[in-house]
Amino acid sequence: MICVTETPAVPAKSTASRRGRPRSEASHQAVMEATARLLDVEELPYEELTVERIAAEAGVGKQTIYRWWENKAAVVLEALVTGYVKLDFHQVPDTGDLRADLDSWVEQSVKGLCKQDEDEGTVILRSLMAAIVSGGEAIQELLQNTDVWSGMHLAERLRSAHTAGELRDDVDPGMVASAVMGAVVMQMLTVGKPDGESLKRLLHVMLDGALEPRRPA
Amino acid sequence: MICVTETPAVPAKSTASRRGRPRSEASHQAVMEATARLLDVEELPYEELTVERIAAEAGVGKQTIYRWWENKAAVVLEALVTGYVKLDFHQVPDTGDLRADLDSWVEQSVKGLCKQDEDEGTVILRSLMAAIVSGGEAIQELLQNTDVWSGMHLAERLRSAHTAGELRDDVDPGMVASAVMGAVVMQMLTVGKPDGESLKRLLHVMLDGALEPRRPA
Amino acid sequence: MICVTETPAVPAKSTASRRGRPRSEASHQAVMEATARLLDVEELPYEELTVERIAAEAGVGKQTIYRWWENKAAVVLEALVTGYVKLDFHQVPDTGDLRADLDSWVEQSVKGLCKQDEDEGTVILRSLMAAIVSGGEAIQELLQNTDVWSGMHLAERLRSAHTAGELRDDVDPGMVASAVMGAVVMQMLTVGKPDGESLKRLLHVMLDGALEPRRPA
Amino acid sequence: MICVTETPAVPAKSTASRRGRPRSEASHQAVMEATARLLDVEELPYEELTVERIAAEAGVGKQTIYRWWENKAAVVLEALVTGYVKLDFHQVPDTGDLRADLDSWVEQSVKGLCKQDEDEGTVILRSLMAAIVSGGEAIQELLQNTDVWSGMHLAERLRSAHTAGELRDDVDPGMVASAVMGAVVMQMLTVGKPDGESLKRLLHVMLDGALEPRRPA
DNA sequence: TCGTAAGCGAGACGGTACGTCCTGTCTTCGC
DNA sequence: GCGAAGACAGGACGTACCGTCTCGCTTACGA
Incomplete structure (x- = not known):
């Protein structure tokens, strides 16, 4: 669910063969x-x-x-x-109806995350955020070349929705994925327990827009 | 920017006066x-x-x-x-044009966050997330009764926008605030440096909706 | 076997009662x-x-x-x-004949040290020397106020020999103890296995003197 | 100052020429x-x-x-x-008067060892002891065939003293060297700073003997 | 003359101890 | 009985060495 363009991490060490024992894969x-x-x-x-x-x-x-x-x-x-x-997110179904697909995706994912007692369901999510938030400059640099969410199936589903004309032409499906995941994940972390209903409403805001539609036309 | 209905933190110890020296304010x-x-x-x-x-x-x-x-x-x-x-977010102006107000809010906030070298601008944001993510059950319980973002000025501006008819009738302005803050904050944390332009586009998705408006009808 | 006049070690912290939890004895x-x-x-x-x-x-x-x-x-x-x-040294007997007493002391001690396989007998001795040799300035300072050998029974026996007139008036029994222990211990460490006979000869040199007696007379 | 009869160290690998690249001298x-x-x-x-x-x-x-x-x-x-x-010991002069020669030897050596600040003078001595004390079985075996002190100039001077009749006939000059070096070195290590006067007194005990000469006959 | 076995510098490996730091608890004092 | 001070058990940190190993290269013997 995290995409890295390339992963040098270590200064590349120039040419092919270096002296000394090579790194153990x-x-x-x-x-x-x-x-x-x-x-x-x-x-x-x-x-x-x-x-x-x-x-x-x-x-x-x-x-x-x-x-x-x-x-x-x-x-x-x-x-x-x-x-x-x-991450414990489900695949997004593809029935052609994006809104319904996302609703069922949220429902399934929440169900998966909450079946365990306490908050074990979000352990990995929390670890991801902890790593992002605590890592020093090296992690910041890594994140520059990385889109944390674009590897998730959600991003793929949104891309296909875009080509299918389900999304407005002028929106970047990757951007939508970021917005959706950001809002959803943050909601999951800042509320005690993920709650399917409020997450769906949150989602709908993003799908339909918050503004009174007359205005932007 | 965090709202707590009540703050017991410690079991309250029932009645008014306890024995011994009282807590030093x-x-x-x-x-x-x-x-x-x-x-x-x-x-x-x-x-x-x-x-x-x-x-x-x-x-x-x-x-x-x-x-x-x-x-x-x-x-x-x-x-x-x-x-x-x-948190280092600016106040949201109120010119009556919510979209323009949010654009300038984002721009101002990003400017404030990026004027420092490196990522110092997001230190408090990161600390907030670290505390949320690392805290044990007690923090989870606290968050149950709390809306982390509703104390921000953004939430207030959205409420006034709602009463002014700028927002759709059927959306909860608090929900919109959560979605916006979630997406924006997550974006800030998961990319190396906050970038005003992409944040604005993110925001517009949420204001206008991602779905092709005619199709789902 | 090591004598310390006093052991402050830690800066004494002035007066009697300090704040905070006291050191746990x-x-x-x-x-x-x-x-x-x-x-x-x-x-x-x-x-x-x-x-x-x-x-x-x-x-x-x-x-x-x-x-x-x-x-x-x-x-x-x-x-x-x-x-x-x-340290695994035996007590020095006191029959009144110092030379014989030291001979049997050496014999007993060597027997004790060698009964174990390998060089286990000298483990503590080696540890003592390792500590002395490796310890930094703090150990050097500690040793200033300390006579490593004067606590051993040998030193006591030599003191009683001195008062009994067995030793020359002009020698310091503590000095003799140092010389004997130094030579004996060093011999034990620098030779693979302690050897009673050579130790005894070493001892006799120190008791009788190495110089042709005519000269100093 | 350390004498080894032979130094195989490595099992010698039997015959003269082995295949492969020889050890790089x-x-x-x-x-x-x-x-x-x-x-x-x-x-x-x-x-x-x-x-x-x-x-x-x-x-x-x-x-x-x-x-x-x-x-x-x-x-x-x-x-x-x-x-x-x-090791930082001086040569022993040879004026014919062993006692005086050793006195001046001690004095010179101590002067050399103490001219540096702190205890730097005994660094090599300490390293020698550390190696002896810490080394495993291999070092113990090496020491079997070795007399640590007999290579020092002191041993040579004592041998010449022996042939010149300065030493008693019945003492082994190598033994005396061991005793002297053992006592002197140990004294240097176990007191903070080497002190010429006490070392000389130590030496005199060994030269003249500790026992009251008349009593034991 | 060439193959090959061993030695070489380099440096990563699994391990382990170091000495420091922090957590959350405790034990003293004085207020 | 609270509060400051600070020692306590515990345990992770990141570093440093140890002694071993695995690279590619070199050396010099013996076929």
Whole structure:
């Protein structure tokens, strides 16, 4: 759900073959998978997800993590960016009726997020935000080249809606995806428990517009 | 910018007078002011803002903080809730033209947020999100009775727009405020630097609606 | 076996009662006992004796150790200084014949030190030297006010020998103890395995003198 | 100052020529010289002298060190053994009067060791002891075939004193050297700062004997 | 002359300890 | 009994080394 144009992260080191032992791709993967496992399976919230735990889970030295990632936030973001961890949103159905499709998408997603006790459903979402919010300059730079939401299925559905003429010609479907996800996610985080009805109303505002239609014509 | 219906925070201890020395209102204020000073003036990011630092800055014992607040998130949230710290958003002008007003609001706000180097402008915003995202159950409960954005001037402007007939009758202005703030804030956090133009386009989607108006009828 | 005139270690903090929670004597003792247990019972060599292990063994936070001791060397030295750990030297018998007494002392001590496999017998001795040699300025200062060997029974025996007229009037029994212990310990460390016979010859040199007796007469 | 009968260190690999690239003598020397430079010139204490630092200083791969030496202690000991690093003891003069010669030797040596601030003078001595005390079995075995002190000029002077009849016939001059160096070195390490006067008195005990000469007959 | 086995510099690897920092609790005092 | 001070147990941090490993390259023997 996060799109990165390219991921240098490390200064690229110029030419092809460098001296010394090359980076272990196995370790790289192990770290990503360990992070995913801890977030997804063990549902550790971001603050309880420690670099030491990731290293142990991955069977990797702590230094190997710090050698390639700036901090915990960078690890978690990469795991989300590259799809090792997936946010718990459902696919958006495509019946041709965008409004109805989004309504059922919201309903399904909320149902999925709330079936667990307490707020476990939003653990990954919270971790994503925590990583974005806490990561230093490195994360900010990464986000420059990244559209956090455009990898989600919602964005795809909106693009197809755009070509199908369901959306106004003059709106960017990516922009709509950002607006929808931003509003929806923020609502989920700033309200105790996600609530399908209010989310749908929120959605409708964005679909139909808030302004009295006479004016913009 | 955060609205709380009531602020018990601590179980209220039933009746009026308890035994022993009553809570020192001076200490309470000192903590709030210290938090505000550290966030606003020193621009410490949330992770560098420690309880010990707040206590020291406030000239208060650490226990005094833990006696009245659950954790750091609760302190920060209360400081934001009760207005000791203010988010760096401008007031929304009221010329009668909501779209133009919001455009200039966005422009002014972005200008304010970006005048500092790097991402210092969003420090408080990030702290708010960090507190929301990291806080435990107590913060979740607090948020149940709270509308994070309805205290902002934007919400007021939208309410007046609603009564003035600028908004559609069937939309809740509070809902619109949530949608707008959610989308705007999320956009600010998930792209490296806030960018006035894209924020305005985002805003217009929400004002005019994303759907092709004729088609769904 | 190490004598300290006084052990301020920490700047004394002036007057009697200070504010805040006072140092926990229980923790202090726990650290000393844990150190003794690890050195004496588990026979960990100095390099494998970590601060973290001591803290864990003592049921104490690591910071509590670093609050009161400069480093590992200081902890180990205090444990030796204050008698929580004892070097594996036997008592010196007192038959009135100093030479014979020292011979049997050496024999007994070497037997004790060598009964274990490998070099476990000298673990504590090695730890003592490691602490002395590795400790920084703080340890050097501590040693200024300390006579490492004068607490051993050997020193006492030599003092009684001095008053009994067994030693020359003009020699300081403490000095003799230092010389004997220095030579013996160094021999033990710089030779693979302590060897009773060569130690005894070493001892006799010091008792009888190395010079051809005519000369100094 | 350390004498080794032979220095196989590595199992000798039987016959003369092995296949493959032979050991680079240049690297060997570079390591020894780097070690000497770091100990002698930069006066790094043993704990701050790391294998990585030595390798870097020598322009050598770390593995090249571990291929030929067991550990840091072995490297340092070989550097001391083979004279790349020298202990800061002066030569013993030979005026025919051993006692006076040793007195002036002590005085000169202490002067040399104390001219630097703090305890820098004994850095190499401390490193020697640290290596001996910390080194594992390999170092113990090495020490079996080695007399740490017999390479020093003191040993030579004592041997000549022995043939000149200055020493008692029945004492082994090597033994005396061990006793003297052991006592002197230990004194230097266990008191804060070496002190010429007490060292001389220590020395005199060993020259003249501690026992009352008439009594034991 | 060439293959190949070993050594080489470089540097990443799994591990582990370090010393610092912070959390949330506790234990003293003085008010 | 609150509040400031500050020590406590616990535990994560990010750094530094250790000793091993894996690269591509070099060296020099033996076929």
